[in-house]
Amino acid sequence: MDDQEVKLLGVWGSCPSKRVEIALKLKGISYEFVAQDLSNKSPELLEYNPVHKQVPVLLHNGKPICESLVILEYIDETWKSGPSILPEDPHARAVARFWARFIDEKCFPAILRIKRSQGEEEMEKAIEEATELLKTLESELEGKKFFGGDEIGLVDIAGNFVALWLGVMLELVGITLLTEEKFPRLCQWVDDYLNCSIIKETLPAREDLLDRFRAISRWLAKNNR
Template identity: 65%
Template structure:
């Protein structure tokens, strides 16, 4: 494909925006990053995502794609260069989608409740720990959730790789530890040491400052 216009509307602190950045970089797609201010959303963001009015939005040749997991699949299907993000086997693809959706449908809402409760609600803590245990079991002894290379679930699990530690430090209640989840922590080491991940994800210190300024800490 030539003469493509690829723009990503996102925010630097969002794990959802960073998912899309990682996928674009894995595929070697050149894009323009448009940093949004969610307290003063741009007319373009409201135009391209009128339903949810949130980031990320991928604009490809004037056509907007929204919702980060859907954008990841779109990128994988549109650009065949670079490694595949989803497996070719239908069963494995369905399984990848299941775990990626579990993160968005269960773990991320639980993490939001954890923040709001300042880490004080045992029911929320139990829910997060149960979900982390399921992820630990699914990962098993694999290097990545996708096997030997980064795939959909690994990219979707950004929140586990970085944001969850920031959240628990910000609220002052530690529930995600290397002792409790050794396989996930081994995965985090592998994941965070990949060059694309290193250059894309924000620094933990910057996220902590952002949490403090936004009133979460």
């Protein structure tokens, strides 16, 4: 497709924003990244995502698409260049959608509960819940390099959170959940995924992300006194 205007309203340290950037780069699509400040939301963001008022928002020839998993499917359906993000087989596509939503709707909230838990008993319960969910995710990698098989696909891109943000978020509360002893397949997947050239050039450096999260935590602590 020639003469296509593609803009991405996003945030540097946002896992959902990075999902979209990875998909665009995998497909070889040129785009303009328009950085957003979620503490002072731009008129453009409020106009193009009036329901959730959040990033990412993809603008394709001025038409907005919201929600990262929806955007990933849109990119795959619209641009046929580059590798497919979803499988061609309808059943395999449905399975990929299931696991992508499992990460968003189950794993992500469980990790947040660890970070936000109050007291030892509440934290232990949250850790146990998250561990069981990650075991379920681990089992899906049996016999595969990536969730998409030999190549990165929808679930791998959705798994950005597990690959990078999970460890950073839990380090802030002094917890290491993803270990090679407990999760050998997931740890190998993280290593393979983060060492892919497009992933490496797109995701923020771990230390930079950790510094950013620490700064946010300090700000929240100061302003919630």
